[in-house]
Amino acid sequence: MKKQQLLNNTKTIKMHSAKEVVNHMMANDAFSQWLGIEVIENEPGYAKLKMVVRTEMTNGFNIAHGGIAYSLADSALAFAGNGRGTHAVSIETSIAHTKPAHSDDVLIAEALEKSHTKRFGIYEVTIKNQHKELIALFKGTLYRTGKEWET
Numbered sequence: 001m002k003k004q005q006l007l008n009n010t011k012t013i014k015m016h017s018a019k020e021v022v023n024h025m026m027a028n029d030a031f032s033q034w035l036g037i038e039v040i041e042n043e044p045g046y047a048k049l050k051m052v053v054r055t056e057m058t059n060g061f062n063i064a065h066g067g068i069a070y071s072l073a074d075s076a077l078a079f080a081g082n083g084r085g086t087h088a089v090s091i092e093t094s095i096a097h098t099k100p101a102h103s104d105d106v107l108i109a110e111a112l113e114k115s116h117t118k119r120f121g122i123y124e125v126t127i128k129n130q131h132k133e134l135i136a137l138f139k140g141t142l143y144r145t146g147k148e149w150e151t
Helices: 002-007 018-027 030-035 066-082
Strands: 039-043 046-052 088-096 104-118 120-128 134-149
Touching: 002 104, 018 039, 018 066, 030 066, 039 066, 066 088, 066 104, 066 120, 066 134, 104 134
Parallel strands: none
Antiparallel strands: 039 046, 046 104, 088 134, 104 120, 120 134
């Protein structure tokens, strides 16, 4: 009975910083964890992520599957947009692959907000390898639901 009373008395706490939101998202994001994504930096409207391409992420051409760069960029988009404290989901994305990535490459994704309104955000994500060579350019549009992030 006491446990039930404690559960009923649990207060909802609003997350106030981009770091709190992104840490919460990352802790519950099995796919980003599987990718091995590390959050290097984040603030409202901005995120910088890092990951290493593993052999099981390569395709028949012995290069990283295009979905790997896309997934890294998509996580960067999500972390940059949700870092404003409101739930935001992608409604449109596109990617242009400019150079192949290989096993053991270190990929860095940087998401930068280009436009911000109450309901929408437009972001550009660049993905570079450890040699600072551009691997892909990604564009994404987020819809902000209006629901604040809470614990």
